[in-house]
Amino acid sequence: MSYPVPSLEKIHRFAISFWKSLNPTSDVLIKFSYHWKRLLAYAAVQADQHAHVLAAQDDVMPDTALGSTLLRWSKAVGIKQRGATGARKAKALRVTGTAATPVANLAQLIDPITGNLFQIVNGPFAIGAGGTVDCDIAAISTGSSTRLLVGASLSFVTPIPFVKSTATIVLPVDQDGFDIEQEPSLSNRMQDAFADPGTGASAADFEKWTLDTSTRDIVNPVTVASCYVYANRQGLGSVDIAAFHSGTGAERNLIGTEPTLLLGYLQQLVPLQLGANGGALRVLTTVIETKAVEITFTTNGDPAVAWDWDDSAPPVVLAYNATTKALQFTGPVPTTMIAGKRFVVRGVGSAQDGAVFTVDTVSASDTILVRETPTVNFAATDVLYAASPITASLRDAIIGYMSGDDIYADTNGPIRASTAGTRAISSKLRVLVYGLGPSNPSGAYGQWNGTLSRADLSAIVNYAAGVRKPTIVTPAADVDSTDYLAPNDTQIGYIGPGAILLRRG
Amino acid sequence: MLSIVIDPVTKDFVDDGKGGWLETNQVSTAVMCQLEGEEDAWPFDPASGSRNHEIMHSEVPEAIMLVDSTRRAMSALLTAGLIDQLSVSILASDELSGQVSILIQYLDLSSNTAVDMAYPSSAQ
Numbered sequence: 001m002s003y004p005v006p007s008l009e010k011i012h013r014f015a016i017s018f019w020k021s022l023n024p025t026s027d028v029l030i031k032f033s034y035h036w037k038r039l040l041a042y043a044a045v046q047a048d049q050h051a052h053v054l055a056a057q058d059d060v061m062p063d064t065a066l067g068s069t070l071l072r073w074s075k076a077v078g079i080k081q082r083g084a085t086g087a088r089k090a091k092a093l094r095v096t097g098t099a100a101t102p103v104a105n106l107a108q109l110i111d112p113i114t115g116n117l118f119q120i121v122n123g124p125f126a127i128g129a130g131g132t133v134d135c136d137i138a139a140i141s142t143g144s145s146t147r148l149l150v151g152a153s154l155s156f157v158t159p160i161p162f163v164k165s166t167a168t169i170v171l172p173v174d175q176d177g178f179d180i181e182q183e184p185s186l187s188n189r190m191q192d193a194f195a196d197p198g199t200g201a202s203a204a205d206f207e208k209w210t211l212d213t214s215t216r217d218i219v220n221p222v223t224v225a226s227c228y229v230y231a232n233r234q235g236l237g238s239v240d241i242a243a244f245h246s247g248t249g250a251e252r253n254l255i256g257t258e259p260t261l262l263l264g265y266l267q268q269l270v271p272l273q274l275g276a277n278g279g280a281l282r283v284l285t286t287v288i289e290t291k292a293v294e295i296t297f298t299t300n301g302d303p304a305v306a307w308d309w310d311d312s313a314p315p316v317v318l319a320y321n322a323t324t325k326a327l328q329f330t331g332p333v334p335t336t337m338i339a340g341k342r343f344v345v346r347g348v349g350s351a352q353d354g355a356v357f358t359v360d361t362v363s364a365s366d367t368i369l370v371r372e373t374p375t376v377n378f379a380a381t382d383v384l385y386a387a388s389p390i391t392a393s394l395r396d397a398i399i400g401y402m403s404g405d406d407i408y409a410d411t412n413g414p415i416r417a418s419t420a421g422t423r424a425i426s427s428k429l430r431v432l433v434y435g436l437g438p439s440n441p442s443g444a445y446g447q448w449n450g451t452l453s454r455a456d457l458s459a460i461v462n463y464a465a466g467v468r469k470p471t472i473v474t475p476a477a478d479v480d481s482t483d484y485l486a487p488n489d490t491q492i493g494y495i496g497p498g499a500i501l502l503r504r505g
Numbered sequence: 506m507l508s509i510v511i512d513p514v515t516k517d518f519v520d521d522g523k524g525g526w527l528e529t530n531q532v533s534t535a536v537m538c539q540l541e542g543e544e545d546a547w548p549f550d551p552a553s554g555s556r557n558h559e560i561m562h563s564e565v566p567e568a569i570m571l572v573d574s575t576r577r578a579m580s581a582l583l584t585a586g587l588i589d590q591l592s593v594s595i596l597a598s599d600e601l602s603g604q605v606s607i608l609i610q611y612l613d614l615s616s617n618t619a620v621d622m623a624y625p626s627s628a629q
Contacts, residue, residue, distance in 0.1 A: 027506035032535035
């Protein structure tokens with residue numbers, strides 16, 4: 001709009017000028033005069049009308065529409081706002097009871113804190129010889145509140161004989177579990193639909209069909225979080241689809257009959273020659289290739305990002321007692337490494353993932369007690385480094401990037417798109433780094449990045465406030481995932497997070 | 506400069522009998538706006554007005570608070586060079602009935618007129 005919208009002050013001056021030209025003797029120039037006040041009130045009403053016009057201008061343009069107008073625009077271009085989803089996780093619910101007791105599929109549990117309902121899926125399961133079994137769990141309720149942390153307790157709605165009435169979460173239930181799609185995400189997808197309206201068989205069409213929960217009243221039987229379309233990979237006219245669940249690492253793979261179900265759904269939508277069984281449309285088997293990342297950085301001296309303790313002489317593990325969680329070093333505990341301080345572990349004698357741990361107690365001159373339970377027990381020759389207050393969030397962002405999440409430039413630092421989706425973020429965040437997709441050598445198949453890029457890793461770490469001089473130790477060079485050749489080309493490789501270690505440079 | 510006359514009781518404009526509204530070159534309308542307007546209530550000029558409305562509608566209006574509030578409100582006109590020789594004093598204060606009134610005296614500089622006014626006006 002070329003019309004320059006005047007400020008309230010300008011509108012007021014404009015009104016005063018008009019009034020003075022109409023009634024030159026009127027006292028209107030000082031704020032104590034009645035006319036000055038009245039004209040200011042009129043000017044405020046006019047300014048509000050201008051604001052309304054500006055808001056309407058935003059509403060009528062698809063790139064700025066919000067609220068109900070965004071929903072109307074989205075509906076007009078065939079984009080549906082994604083509903084809230086329930087969280088799920090395989091092997092996350094530890095049920096205790098008498099050995100060999102069956103735990104039925106779809107047995108319901110309730111979270112006593114939130115009231116959310118869950119159910120056991122992919123069962124039935126049977127209590128093992130040790131008196132426990134780890135069951136797959138999925139939320140019946142929806143929204144981010146269905147995500148559960150390790151240690152959470154759920155109660156069976158209907159008690160099962162010989163089974164303890166409460167069960168414990170042993171893995172974070174963090175797959176899916178999203179609130180209703182936030183406006184920025186919906187707006188981006190709607191704008192994509194404008195930019196690439198589809199031709200009936202474009203890459204955007206395949207992506208939209210795969211991601212949508214239904215198309216032309218045909219229900220998509222698989223919940224897909226991200227999708228990549230390969231043209232001509234199997235030969236001219238062929239289309240390969242790589243589809244993923246949300247989550248981290250291998251849990252993103254479609255499992256069981258899901259690829260077949262997804263293919264069947266797509267075959268009802270695609271052009272005739274692709275829709276035939278045995279045709280040129282395939283849903284690929286995704287194969288994870290875990291890669292370790294090690295990054296060192298310094299900080300700017302701000303206490304908010306300072307290292308917890310002085311690791312200039314990093315302690316080396318002599319022994320670890322998994323029962324007491326006592327971690328003994330080959331030498332004395334560093335004097336600055338006191339209770340409450342955080343650390344990360346480079347796995348030398350064991351396979352560590354770079355997670356952040358906390359010193360619970362310094363129990364002896366050469367021994368600390370660890371607050372958390374490691375996924376893999378520490379072992380001799382493992383090396384400890386100091387963590388900083390931003391280590392965990394940076395590590396999470398890198399894991400997100402390597403799990404296909406776009407990384408946003410939040411005001412508090414880099415943040416995973418899936419995390420942003422569970423927060424009430426109403427402003428549009430800038431994408432800092434696009435999440436890693438499956439293999440795409442030289443960008444031959446599309447615009448997504450399938451290469452673990454040192455530049456991307458550096459950008460994520462460097463964006464955090466207070467970080468200086470990030471150095472990518474591992475990988476030493478950019479890493480491509482595998483584009484399998486025939487006869488194995490029904491598979492496609494993708495990079496997933498291995499050990500992600502961040503430490504002082 | 507002419508200002509529109511507002512009836513202190515009805516808060517209406519006053520018919521001039523010639524098809525228009527009565528106007529005055531006195532500062533009385535600005536005084537009324539200061540006394541009747543509520544301080545902190547108007548977003549465009551929060552300092553305008555007084556606390557008089559709040560004080561007069563309290564359970565037991567206190568004359569001394571009314572004097573303070575009025576003096577503060579009228580001082581803005583004094584600073585702006587519209588009035589001079591401002592004086593605010595208690596005219597009546599009956600704690601039993603809760604009736605209070607004050608006397609406001611000032612020199613209207615635009616008309617060079619000495620003004621004595623009771624507040625609130627007897628009809629209010």
